[in-house]
Each structure stands twice: as structure tokens, then as C-alpha cells.
Amino acid sequence: MNMDVVVSLCKRRGFIFQSSEIYGGTGSCWDYGPLGVELKNNVKRAWWRDNVHLRPDMVGLDASILMHPAVWKASGHLDHFTDPMVDCKACQRRFRDDTLEGLAWVHYCPATKGNRFTVAAGEPCGHCGARRTLCPECGKGELTPPRQFNLMFKTFMGPVEEDAAVAYLRPETAQGIFVNFENVLQAMRLKLPFGIAQIGKAFRNEITPGNFTFRSREFEQMEIEYFVNPQETRDGRPADEAIHEEWIAERFAWYQRYGIRPDNLRLREHAADELAHYAKRTADIEYRFPMGWSELEGIANRTDFDLRQHAKASGKALTYFDEERKTHVVPYVIEPSAGADRSVLAFLVDAYREEEVRGEKRVLLRLHRELAPLKIAVLPLLKKRPEIVALAQELRTRLARRWVTVYDDTAAIGRLYRRQDEVGTPYCLTVDVKTVGDQEKGEGGDGRVTVRDRDSMDQIRVPIAELETVFDRLLGEGDWAEVAAAYPRTTA
Numbered sequence: 001m002n003m004d005v006v007v008s009l010c011k012r013r014g015f016i017f018q019s020s021e022i023y024g025g026t027g028s029c030w031d032y033g034p035l036g037v038e039l040k041n042n043v044k045r046a047w048w049r050d051n052v053h054l055r056p057d058m059v060g061l062d063a064s065i066l067m068h069p070a071v072w073k074a075s076g077h078l079d080h081f082t083d084p085m086v087d088c089k090a091c092q093r094r095f096r097d098d099t100l101e102g103l104a105w106v107h108y109c110p111a112t113k114g115n116r117f118t119v120a121a122g123e124p125c126g127h128c129g130a131r132r133t134l135c136p137e138c139g140k141g142e143l144t145p146p147r148q149f150n151l152m153f154k155t156f157m158g159p160v161e162e163d164a165a166v167a168y169l170r171p172e173t174a175q176g177i178f179v180n181f182e183n184v185l186q187a188m189r190l191k192l193p194f195g196i197a198q199i200g201k202a203f204r205n206e207i208t209p210g211n212f213t214f215r216s217r218e219f220e221q222m223e224i225e226y227f228v229n230p231q232e233t234r235d236g237r238p239a240d241e242a243i244h245e246e247w248i249a250e251r252f253a254w255y256q257r258y259g260i261r262p263d264n265l266r267l268r269e270h271a272a273d274e275l276a277h278y279a280k281r282t283a284d285i286e287y288r289f290p291m292g293w294s295e296l297e298g299i300a301n302r303t304d305f306d307l308r309q310h311a312k313a314s315g316k317a318l319t320y321f322d323e324e325r326k327t328h329v330v331p332y333v334i335e336p337s338a339g340a341d342r343s344v345l346a347f348l349v350d351a352y353r354e355e356e357v358r359g360e361k362r363v364l365l366r367l368h369r370e371l372a373p374l375k376i377a378v379l380p381l382l383k384k385r386p387e388i389v390a391l392a393q394e395l396r397t398r399l400a401r402r403w404v405t406v407y408d409d410t411a412a413i414g415r416l417y418r419r420q421d422e423v424g425t426p427y428c429l430t431v432d433v434k435t436v437g438d439q440e441k442g443e444g445g446d447g448r449v450t451v452r453d454r455d456s457m458d459q460i461r462v463p464i465a466e467l468e469t470v471f472d473r474l475l476g477e478g479d480w481a482e483v484a485a486a487y488p489r490t491t492a
């Protein structure tokens with residue numbers, strides 16, 4: 001599938017807009033619109049519930065974005081958080097040296113009187129056999145030798161712009177957890193192994209951002225630092241290695257639990273020469289994005305690197321007292337580090353379907369019901385009947401106390417259904433003439449409304465008094481076929 005289709009749907013239906021668009025946009029910064037903010041909140045809420053509330057061994061944290069500059073010295077970010085950057089001497093475009101081979105390149109081919117071709121990434125020219133040496137975008141300029149470029153955004157704290165007050169926007173949320181290790185341990189009286197989770201903004205001055213929200217300069221991370229006693233073993237293996245395996249399996253299953261198709265997920269082990277300087281082992285969960293397999297989440301064994309570094313730099317003991325062995329230990333850390341924005345993008349891409357229904361195209365987001373931005377849409381079949389409109393609005397107000405429910409009467413019913421399908425609303429509820437009856441003809445209503453399922457397009461008639469019970473099941477653990485079996489079907 002094509003990324004442009006998702007980008008266009010996101011803009012048209014209020015999921016994601018380019019930041020500062022009326023001014024031409026800010027490079028790789030994105031704004032979540034009315035539906036996008038609901039979707040992203042739902043992703044974060046599901047992650048938080050599953051990883052914090054449902055686990056007895058996890059607690060949460062919300063650390064500040066601006067931290068003491070010494071944090072970034074100790075963590076290695078000041079010295080090592082760099083990408084090799086090259087500039088085109090002609091067009092001044094900037095590239096990451098290590099991604100150049102992955103770009104298609106413009107070539108003025110001498111074998112064809114200098115005709116301009118775009119050659120596929122990593123391939124030689126089909127006419128002259130040359131490989132790329134110049135700028136891939138303009139095809140003319142020489143590239144500078146690579147320079148290391150630090151990805152942290154720098155700013156100044158306090159009223160005076162002087163070196164002493166330099167601060168950085170955090171490039172990852174993890175360090176907020178490490179520097180609070182002792183605070184959380186003492187306050188919560190935790191026993192190893194335990195984890196601290198955090199969701200928050202991170203900032204990276206990426207050199208070649210792109211692919212929609214996949215690589216943004218401002219983004220949100222959902223990170224866990226899970227602390228393990230390195231002296232312990234599990235089934236004869238060091239505990240950190242065994243627990244690392246458990247987290248990889250758990251996180252891999254999590255995406256599938258919320259609807260990602262297993263064929264679109266894979267694990268990729270980092271090779272030894274690719275491992276970060278602190279990591280003993282890292283496995284990435286990759287998703288098959290429209291531009292190819294790319295990282296959705298990294299799960300690293302960071303060993304005791306961070307706690308040791310901060311202990312050394314701050315002079316504070318960041319250790320845990322092992323009662324059993326009567327020794328102080330520096331815990332090892334397993335870090336499942338996910339991106340909220342990349343997750344949202346993967347859930348959107350994976351949910352997107354185009355189907356043909358009675359000769360017409362139906363666009364549908366098969367989002368998991370917990371992630372869908374809107375849960376119920378209440379639709380009046382006839383806008384000109386005040387009793388229908390009044391009842392539909394009353395039902396919206398009633399259901400909105402429990403679930404995100406909207407009312408829409410701005411088109412004919414078929415159109416209204418399509419609009420809800422396109423944004424992934426799992427259920428539509430329609431109030432029609434049969435519901436309210438016809439006073440003039442002396443006909444009473446049946447007090448039932450039509451409930452329509454997004455995926456099967458099946459419809460049932462449900463008594464108004466039972467709506468809460470039905471949606472409790474439909475938006476909870478119940479499944480459509482089982483709930484629908486208790487009610488008459490309708491095709492109207």
C-alpha cells in the first residue's frame with residue numbers, strides 16, 4: 001500500500017496535519033487532529049494499562065523534559081548521540097551518510113548525451129554502469145566528507161544566553177527514569193525485578209526526516225526500564241537474559257493483541273557491530289510500513305551501564321540491597337522502547353482496507369475497538385422528523401457518558417455509514433420511523449434502534465433500554481456474532 005493514501009486520509013478526516021501548515025509547514029513536526037488525538041490517547045492508554053496497571057511489578061513516572069545537562073554527559077548522549085552527516089556542495093541538501101545507499105539517485109548519464117535518469121537505490125546506471133558518487137537529489141554537487149552531527153536540540157535555561165545555562169530537550173525518556181531510580185525504589189518499597197514506565201515527548205534533530213510521522217523531530221515515546229538482579233538466574237540462565245526474552249515475546253504479542261496482522265511484524269536482532277555502546281543484546285520489532293520493514297520498537301539489554309554512569313557522575317549510590325545475598329547490586333536494565341507515533345502509524349496502515357460492496361468502493365479502517373477514535377455514531381434516518389432527531393440527540397448524550405459517541409445528520413444514511421467506516425467507528429446506531437412510530441397515523445414506535453457492525457455490516461434491532469448492556473459487551477469482551485444472536489436482524 002501507498003503512504004500517500006494514508007497521509008491523505010489522515011488529513012481529510014482529521015487524524016494528522018502538518019505542523020504550522022498555513023506557513024508552509026515545519027519540517028517533520030505533526031499535529032494530531034480531533035480523531036488523531038483520540039486514537040493516540042487510546043494507544044497510550046492501552047499501553048499504560050497493560051504495562052503498568054495490570055502488572056504488579058510495574059509503576060509509572062512522568063519526568064520533566066528539561067533535565068540537568070550533566071545527565072546527557074553521563075549518559076553518553078553529548079559525545080555519542082550523533083549521526084554522520086554529509087552536505088551537497090551544490091544544492092546544500094543534507095543527508096545521513098549511512099542512509100545514502102538506500103536512496104534513489106539522479107544521474108546525468110555521459111553515455112546518453114547527459115540525459116537525466118533516476119536510478120534505483122543501490123543500483124548502478126543501466127547505460128554507463130556508473131555508481132553514485134554525487135548528490136542523489138540534484139545529481140550535480142559533490143558531497144562533503146561525513147561530519148558527526150549531534151541530534152539533541154539545544155536551548156538555554158534562565159534569562160541569560162550563556163554557556164552555563166545550556167540545556168537540552170531530552171532525546172529519549174529513559175534518562176528521566178534512571179535518574180529517579182532511587183526516588184522510586186524508596187518511595188514505593190520495590191523488590192527486584194521491577195519496572196518503571198513512562199510516556200512522554202522526545203526530540204531529535206533528525207538529519208533526513210520523512211515518511212510521514214515515522215521519523216519526526218518531535219515525537220512521543222512509551223518506554224519501560226525493567227530492573228533485574230544480575231546475580232539471579234532463571235532456568236539456569238542469567239536473569240537479565242531470560243527476562244529480556246520474556247519482554248521481547250510480550251511486546252511482540254502486544255501489537256497483535258490490538259489488531260496488527262502477524263505477517264506485518266518481524267523481529268530483527270542487532271548484529272554485534274550495530275549494538276549501541278551500552279547494549280548487551282538488542283532486538284527490534286519491525287513493521288512492514290509502506291516504505292519497507294522499519295523499526296517500531298527496540299528492546300535492549302542496557303546492562304548496568306546507565307545506573308553506573310549516573311552513580312559515577314552524581315556521586316550517589318544507585319544500588320539495590322539484595323537481602324538474600326546481603327550485598328548491594330547495580331541492577332541490569334531491560335528496555336522495551338516504543339514510539340507512540342510509530343505505533344499509531346502502524347495501527348492506521350494495518351487497519352486500512354478498500355473493499356467492494358455492491359459495486360461501490362468502501363474504505364474502511366478496521367481499527368481494534370479499543371483504539372478506534374469514535375466508538376459509536378448516532379445517526380437519524382430522517383432529518384425532517386423532529387422526534388427522530390430529538391431521540392437521536394438524546395441517545396448521543398446518554399451514550400457519550402460511557403463511550404466516545406458522535407451525532408451526524410449531514411448526509412443520507414448510506415453516506416453517513418461510509419464516513420464512519422472510513423474512520424474506523426466500530427458501531428453505528430440509527431433511529432428511524434419504526435423506532436418512534438407515526439403519531440398522525442396513530443402508530444406507536446417499537447422503541448428499538450438499528451445497531452450496525454462496521455466489519456460485517458450486519459444490523460440488529462436493539463431495544464433502547466438495552467443499549468448500555470449491548471455496548472458494554474460489544475465494546476468490551478463480547479463479540480458481534482454472539483451479541484447479535486440475541487436480537488432480530490434487519491436489512492433496512
Ligand code: ATP
Nearest residue numbers: 214215216219221295296297298337338339341342
Ligand atoms: P531509528 O533507527 O529509526 O532512528 P532508533 O533506533 O534511533 O530509531 P530508539 O532510540 O531505539 O530509535 O528509540 C526508540 C523508539 O522511539 C523507536 O523504536 C521509535 O518507535 C521511536 N522513535 C525514535 N526516533 C523517532 C523519530 N525520529 N520519530 C518518531 N519516532 C521515533
